[in-house]
Amino acid sequence: MGIGRSWPEHLDPIVEEFSECFDSMERYELLFEFAKRHPTPLPPDEWEDENQVHGCQSRAHVVCSVDDTGGFLLRCGADAQVVQGLMAVTAIAVNGMDPSAVAQMGPDYADAMGIKTSLTPSRANGFLNMFRRVREEAGKLV
């Protein structure tokens, strides 16, 4: 993590790419692209009540575990591409990290990406609910 921010350094190029977007439509377009490039999507046939993130306007599901090397593994999926894209960026950020580091991470990367300004309070709540769920799950894996 860098000084004054809580996201890992390997996320920097992505944060920069979003922050350089001309307007919110370009940011949404980029989120759609990341939705398609999601490294660890959770397919709809694995969506269940237990792994659903509540308080999200979209349907969103999260499954957390550790991989063979003991690194954090986030598999997640949503029906809305905007949410899927946010989840993809989050997965890129946290996959492979030590679970204790994920449990300490903050959602400030969304601010740095310029996404937060596109999120109304109710939409931001959905993202924050998803993020908090990931942190809670990471805390259980420590």
Place this chain on the structure above:
Amino acid sequence: MLVYSPHAALIGGRSFDQCGDDLPLDIEAIRADFPILSRRLPNGKQLVYFDNAATSQKPKCVIDAMSRYYEEYNSNAHRAIHTLADEATAALEGARDMISSYFGTSSDQLIYTSGATEAINLVAYGWAREKLGKGDVVVLTEMEHHADIVPWQQLSIDKGVEVRFVPIDTESFTLDMDALEVALDGASLVCVVHTSNVLGVRNPIEKIIEMSQSVGARVLIDCAQGAPHERIDFDSLGADFIAISAHKMAGPTGIGCILVKKDAMAEMGPFMTGGSMIKRVTMEKSTFQDGNAMFETGTPRIAEAIGWGAAVEWLNQFDMGEIHDHINDVASWTAAQMREIPGIKIYGEPEREDSSGAISFLHESIQSLDLALLLDEGGFAVRTGHHCAQPLMDALGVPSTNRASFWVYNTMGEAEAFIDHLRYIVERFS
């Protein structure tokens, strides 16, 4: 012609002797009555409000009437002899006179509620629980709002009443009237939505009322979506119960009514109990008021009723037929343009002459929430979700739709801008 009682003098801060002739429909002048329509969103875009089936915007006269009540004569109604209480009571009852007259009936057949949902629940708890039991039949349709489904399901659980659903024809998006005829066999109560909040389709309620009453059933019509688009005349229609919400027809949220025929009201027991609705309370028992007073408990929604009275007064300036035609023109043009956009599917026939113009739609590859977000980026307020009509969504085979719904202040210019932005979204994101 709307007849005002002397009590109505306080509502507009002035007195009126007669209602005026219908004003011609000057949309720009109408828009000027709505302060919110000039709003720019935080992203700098001009607001285009296409979510009227969820709630309508309010003209300044409604906002001012409610503010004036709180500024000048706020007091509890029916409960004191002092000047403010007298003025508040006069305004509350004056609004009742205006609203009941607007809906073509007498004030003693209007029960104030918090909206159409409470209105329907009042019928479920006040009439149906008194009159219906095991083996009785309540007929609903697949296109009902949850407010007109869940109370009857609860009745079925608690009292053993049978609930039957009349399906829609998913090709024409209309009610299957042959299936209705079959479902009416042995029916005690028939509950039908006047106009679907999803499809915009206006049901043939006059025929449904006739068919239902011919088998001896009482009829409840949910006019929450109908009242903003058509002049509802309770006495002429002949339904036993009509549920209405103020906030979809320029009035404030938090108030509506159930219109009830006198003979049906005589069969009802109280729903909520407590203050106001009693005659005498002792430690042993209580007796209740007669007529509509039995069903209005606690402190009334005074400001809201005054606001609704002002809304009705505002609406009464216009010919509802002209309002409907204008909305239909905007909706029909918009729907026709949308049908030309690759990947867009429309549910319903907004081009129908009697449609409320609500356009429910999906895109084949852009998910509904994404589409609503992207439309909002352009300043366009549309709704996404199941619209409190999940059985209808199941019948249509979709989890949700986007919905654009129009009202009197929407313009063809707004519709053109909406189509341009929708085309742009589809080209860029599909």
